[in-house]
Amino acid sequence: MYRLFARRFIACVLSISLMGTGILPAVSYAGIIGTQTMIEMEQAGDDRARVESFIEQNNVRDLMLSMGVDPAEVSERLAALTGEELRILNANIDSLPAGGDGVLVVMGILFLILLILEITGVIDIFKKV
Numbered sequence: 001m002y003r004l005f006a007r008r009f010i011a012c013v014l015s016i017s018l019m020g021t022g023i024l025p026a027v028s029y030a031g032i033i034g035t036q037t038m039i040e041m042e043q044a045g046d047d048r049a050r051v052e053s054f055i056e057q058n059n060v061r062d063l064m065l066s067m068g069v070d071p072a073e074v075s076e077r078l079a080a081l082t083g084e085e086l087r088i089l090n091a092n093i094d095s096l097p098a099g100g101d102g103v104l105v106v107m108g109i110l111f112l113i114l115l116i117l118e119i120t121g122v123i124d125i126f127k128k129v
Contacts, residue, residue, distance in 0.1 A: 044083035047090040051078060056095055 054060060056076055064071060081089070115121045 041081060044069055044086055047083075047086040048078070048081075051086060051093065 052075075055064075055071075055078065061071055064074060114123070
């Protein structure tokens with residue numbers, strides 16, 4: 001008798017629970033992601049990685065510490081930037097005065113000046129044997 005009651009009780013509970021699953025349908029949203037959206041997402045990831053690698057350089061980190069800026073705070077603010085802000089920051093990193101490519105340009109110009117002065121005979125840097 002106990003088994004019969006247990007079977008009926010379990011059957012009723014399962015029936016009620018199965019009816020309850022059909023009442024609230026699961027909602028999912030699907031849509032097509034455009035090519036431009038994917039390119040922007042990929043570009044934002046590349047921009048973020050480039051800015052992070054720039055900030056993690058030793059000379060940049062030392063400069064931030066000398067100004068009293070906590071590197072953890074910089075990382076938090078970097079994570080909060082939008083894709084457009086990252087793109088602008090990434091575009092301006094090369095032109096920021098951090099001694100990047102400017103040193104090579106100055107050395108190249110100096111070498112050309114010394115070479116011209118050597119050819120014209122004004123100075124004698126490269127001694128002839």
